[in-house]
Structures are given as C-alpha cells and as structure tokens.
Amino acid sequence: MPETKLKVAVLFGGTSEERAVSIASGAQVINALRSVGHEVLAIETSRGLLTAEEEGRLLSSRVDEVPPASDALAVLRSAEAGLIRSAALADVDVVFLALHGGTGEDGTIQAMLDMAGMAYTGSGHLGSAIAMDKDMSKRLFVAAGIATPRWLMAPSAPEEILREIGYPLVVKPNRQGSTVGLSVVRNPDALGAAIEHASQFDNEIMLEQFIAGRELTVGVLGDRALSVGEIVIEPDAIFDYKAKYQPGAVREIFPADLPDHVVATAQDAALRAHRALKLEGYSRADFRLDANGRLWCLEVNTLPGMTATSLLPQSAGASGISFAELCERICRAGIERHRGK
Missing domain, CATH: 3.40.50.20 (Rossmann fold)
Structure with missing residues (x-):
C-alpha cells in the first residue's frame, strides 16, 4: 500500500x-x-x-x-x-x-x-503547446545547440527543397504524434501526394531531412534521463503507427547496445531538449544515430504512450522503475x- x-x-x-x-x-x-x-x-x-x-x-x-x-x-x-x-x-x-x-x-x-x-x-500548457509544434520545437533545439535534421515548411520551392534538404525526405503534419500522416518521400514526383496525405491531419506541413541510422529513444522523469532504448527496424524504414502499437512489429531493446559515450550523449541531449521546450514531469525524446556516430533529435513527446508496448515504461523499467x-x-x-x- x-x-x-x-x-x-x-x-x-x-x-x-x-x-x-x-x-x-x-x-x-x-x-x-x-x-x-x-x-x-x-x-x-x-x-x-x-x-x-x-x-x-x-x-x-x-x-x-x-x-x-x-x-x-x-x-x-x-x-x-x-x-x-x-x-x-x-x-x-x-x-x-x-x-x-x-x-x-x-x-x-x-x-x-x-x-x-x-x-x-x-507539462504545463506552454511547454505542451511548444512541443506539439514541431517547427517551433526544432527552432528551440537549434538555439540550445541540439542537432536536429534540417527542415522547411510547405509550400517550398522545388529548388529550395533540393538545396536545403534533398531526397529522401520526410513529410509530416506539424502538429501530430504517433507518425500519423507521415511519409518518406524518395523522389520529387511523390512529394505532392505525401503533402496531400499529411494535409488531412494538419494545415501546416513539415518537410524534413531524412536521417538514415539507428532509432533511439530516451525517457526523462523529473530531472533524470532514463535508460536509452533502440527500436530495431528495417534499413531506411520508419517507426510508423502500425509498428508502434502492434506487438512484435519491431524489436525494442532496453538498454540499447551502445558505447558509454553515446549513451551519455543521448541522455544529456534528452534532458537539454526537455528543458529547452520548458517541459515538466516527464517526456520522451526520439533520436536517430547516423553512420558517423552523430545524434539527431527528431522530436520530444510530452505525454508518451503508456501501453504494453510503449517506450517510456520500457525505458523506466530498464532504469529499475x-x-x-x-x-x-x-x-x-x-x-x-x-x-x-
């Protein structure tokens, strides 16, 4: 009791x-x-x-x-x-x-x-609103010195997209979670359909640099970063809605098999992202680790899932909670x- x-x-x-x-x-x-x-x-x-x-x-x-x-x-x-x-x-x-x-x-x-x-x-209303807005979040990541993939907001000129982001790229609603409405676009011909799909879920659409690499996640509880986990997916694939919530769709490893310095870097970045967005209580930050060993913050979730397959409970469990x-x-x-x- x-x-x-x-x-x-x-x-x-x-x-x-x-x-x-x-x-x-x-x-x-x-x-x-x-x-x-x-x-x-x-x-x-x-x-x-x-x-x-x-x-x-x-x-x-x-x-x-x-x-x-x-x-x-x-x-x-x-x-x-x-x-x-x-x-x-x-x-x-x-x-x-x-x-x-x-x-x-x-x-x-x-x-x-x-x-x-x-x-x-x-988190309170301000931190919640900031974190839900991916464009605003990434601006604050940049200001805090947290690496995040390059991005533009649609509509953007084709030559600007090629110059600033290139292909493949990720198209996603600016204010959605669970990868709802998200697509990976591998050539310019598919961009219009991906934007139209994302527009069903939000009137602001983000175009983001695709970072190939390992998918990592870090829970934050209070002022402590929890265990770093890895979501094992196929190369160049995405951790989409179906994969997130259907048991057995992907492998989730807690703690991730990573060098100590990468674990420390990911935990530090998760805490700094949590603070940069003015979050409180708990959160979960998602990253990609590229082939050169660089960590890229994708986004931070202020009310992460608490289902049987959810990542924050696994991160806490691997930390002894x-x-x-x-x-x-x-x-x-x-x-x-x-x-x-």
Whole structure:
C-alpha cells in the first residue's frame, strides 16, 4: 500500500487520431495505480466517469493498425467541452493525463485544468503547446545547440527543397504524434501526394531531412534521463503507427547496445531538449544515430504512450522503475508542481 492514498482521475480517450492509443494507455495506468492501493476514477473524455461495466468493455480493446477515421472523431468532439467542470473531477488529488495528440496534448486541456485550479500530470500548457509544434520545437533545439535534421515548411520551392534538404525526405503534419500522416518521400514526383496525405491531419506541413541510422529513444522523469532504448527496424524504414502499437512489429531493446559515450550523449541531449521546450514531469525524446556516430533529435513527446508496448515504461523499467512506480511518481510530481505555483 502507498504511504498516502491518492484519489486519481485518469483522463483518456480524447478526439485526436491517437484516441485508441490513449484508451490503451488509460487502461494500463488505471490498473497500475489501483494495484498499489490508490483510488482511481476512469474518465473518458466524451462520456465522463465510466461505470465498471463500461470500463471493462472500453478498456479491454487493443490498438487498431490504423488511427480512427476523422468522421468518427468529429462525433465525439461535441461531448468534451463540459468535462473539466464536471462533478467527477471535483475532489480528486490529481488528474492523470493519459491523452495523446490533439487538445489533450497541445496545451488546451492543461490550460483548462490550470484555470480550474487542479493538479495534473506532465507539462504545463506552454511547454505542451511548444512541443506539439514541431517547427517551433526544432527552432528551440537549434538555439540550445541540439542537432536536429534540417527542415522547411510547405509550400517550398522545388529548388529550395533540393538545396536545403534533398531526397529522401520526410513529410509530416506539424502538429501530430504517433507518425500519423507521415511519409518518406524518395523522389520529387511523390512529394505532392505525401503533402496531400499529411494535409488531412494538419494545415501546416513539415518537410524534413531524412536521417538514415539507428532509432533511439530516451525517457526523462523529473530531472533524470532514463535508460536509452533502440527500436530495431528495417534499413531506411520508419517507426510508423502500425509498428508502434502492434506487438512484435519491431524489436525494442532496453538498454540499447551502445558505447558509454553515446549513451551519455543521448541522455544529456534528452534532458537539454526537455528543458529547452520548458517541459515538466516527464517526456520522451526520439533520436536517430547516423553512420558517423552523430545524434539527431527528431522530436520530444510530452505525454508518451503508456501501453504494453510503449517506450517510456520500457525505458523506466530498464532504469529499475516498475510501471506502477512510474505512474505513481508521475502523479506525485504533478501534485508537487501544483503546490509550487
């Protein structure tokens, strides 16, 4: 049993393309916190507080191979507005944000909780908004001396793309997660279709230099960088939505088999990226390690997945932190942050 029993509202679901991932995260966080004696309310953003029967039905689902359709998400959005002021959240100690993407991760929910005077997990509204905007994040990485692949924002002239980035390149929505809408473009003829695809998910599109190499990830918890992991994928492939959430699609190695100096460099870069974006509580930074041994920061996730195959829990586990302890630490950090305001 924990020293101090907490009343935690786990907020999950949301209306972004990452909704299914959020539901899977919520299920595991709820079970973990209950397993160590906390009182946990399961709150789905479009339905409110779930009954035990609703929990069993909704939280037993797995993550599908593709994100939910936009028309299905639109139906849910109208039900979210009044949630923060609902009675279900009236007397909880902390709101655990098991949300991914959209208004759950871009600072909107965080600002609403701030206005309501409630403690919640993860970063505040400013850091959340900055990290969700990949263009802004990369500008801050450059200012902090953190290497990141070169990029342009669409539309860009063909000659500028060739000069500044070259092919292959990555096309992705500026404000999405889980590689939703992302494509690797290997020649100019395929660029238009990739931009059109990404435009389904955001009206700002990033064109980014493709860095071939090893895919690394580093969790940050408080002021500590956790174990460095490696996602083993095919050469020149991407760690896409399907690969992220379908067990066995890729190999994930924690701790990664890397020289000590590379581990130290990756952990230092993850901490510096976390601070550059004004993040709090926890995050996960993703990198590519190229053939010359140079590390490139791709992005930082402020509410990383907490599913069975998620990377932050694996990073914490390799650092000696169990999943239940990780969830509890995240909760208590959110409470301390709120008290310090």
